[in-house]
Amino acid sequence: MAISAELGNPATYTSTAGNISNRNYSASTVKYQQPSFTVAKQVIRTPNLKSIIDETRLMGWTNGDALAFKVDGDNYIGSIYQGGADAALQPKLVIKYSYSEKDAIGEEVIQDPAKMKNLFINEVAGMGTDTQADGWIEIFNNNDAPVFLSKDVFISDDANALDKSELSNIYIPAKGYRIVKANGTQNNASANFTLGDRDTTLYLSTKYDGSFHTLDTFAVKKMPYNETLGRFNDADKNLVSYTTGTYESSNNGATPLVNITPSQTTGMYKTGFDLTLKTDSINTIKYTLDGSTPSETKGTTYTGPIKVDKNMTVKVYAYNAKQNSGVQAYAYSLRDDAENIPSAKKRISCQSRYR
Incomplete structure (x- = not known):
């Protein structure tokens, strides 16, 4: 199973179709393997949910907001109930934290642009795919710690304007992936330029000490709808073409197109x-x-x-x-x-x- 958290202030659940699946969830997930239940009223405990709580708070959660978790699994092993009036049977969220005057987020989350490295433009869909109709750019965090892009991180298709589109409020888990839409609108997860059917070069840059520092470049070529250009393996220097691509996931197990x-x-x-x-x-x-x-x-x-x-x-x-x-x-x-x-x-x- 995989556990994620809803971003923002979750609304009360309803019976409307898509009410769970259509919500905006964290990019971070926590893997959870639960053996079959052996007795009634068995007490179970999830793994540490710190990574998804960190992302939820970085993405704007504030005191007084609700918290909602989604558990995705591939098999049915039993049912979990609210517990009713019996407090001993009610689910509990147990939080252990260290007090800090500076920040509620652990120091392991990389936020300083000057300390950012090992970020790669991992895959690009110039014309879009069935998964995402707009053109899209996938960024891979090849660090053992999560990265939070809050300011002074940019994506551009112009070497003379590296600050063309600022990326902000984007959390990328350790060894994780995030999609930036190339749809011409400037917001947290969209670039203010489009790719379309053209050759270009993308630049991922940070700015500190008054100058730009390029983290990665990616040579984009023309490609049709439902085809992508990506690294042969995550963070690899070689670029290959894929059919439909590996949207917000690893290229390592993907089979590339081999054309002559x-x-x-x-x-x-x-x-x-x-x-x-x-x-x-x-x-x-x-x-x-x-x-x-x-x-x-x-x-x-x-x-x-x-x-x-x-x-x-x-x-x-x-x-x-x-x-x-x-x-x-x-x-x-x-x-x-x-x-x-x-x-x-x-x-x-x-x-x-x-x-």
Whole structure:
């Protein structure tokens, strides 16, 4: 099970559809494994809920507000009741705290921009996904302590205006993730610019001592709806494409797309040329020119342009530690009269030749 807390001042629950699921909950969760109940009126106790209480208070909870917790599980093991008039059976929230004149939040929460590090732009959806229709930017906190962005932390798509969009009132759990919408509206969890179908570079920066300090950069490329660009593993330097992405969760177990883009499409050409093959930098490309099938262990490793100076079929195979492209083939025919042959016939002829 996973326990989270509702942010703000929770309203009383009603029987309206979605009354629980549509509320705004903490990014922090506490994992909770509860064995099956063995006796009636069994007393149980959750793990320490400090992380979600800290986030709730940082996000604006004040004295007098209600507290509400959501428990998500994947199995039914029994029911818990309010306890009625019997005080011994009523649920209790037990709080232990250390008095402090400075702050009610533990010192382990990183709030000072000058002390922030290991924050990464982990994944980007330029056109949005089914999970979030707006474009979105995922930030990963690769620290062993939570981070609270309250002021002087910025996201920008302009190297000359690093303070373009300030991020504030954003709590990111240790080793956790938060989404910033790229929808052109400036508020706590939205950037005042959009991404759309364009190439750009994103900058995550802090400001202290009168100057900007870049924590991370991320080169965004054009991508369709429901496709994302993310790090091969969390905080990894290599960027790869994903179908639908890993919204506000780890990239480590995700399977990337492995695409190969040839500089010349299959067809007839009047003169020879150098064929270049593009793929994500983490991928290795193997190719063959003799009709055999390339694989991780067979074929020539692509390191530079392939000279096409005669009729040939180039078979290619790209792979990384998680996924491969499968075998793709590009058939090329050189003819003096290639320019006089309609393009449709060129494609049909080359496809027939390859078959």
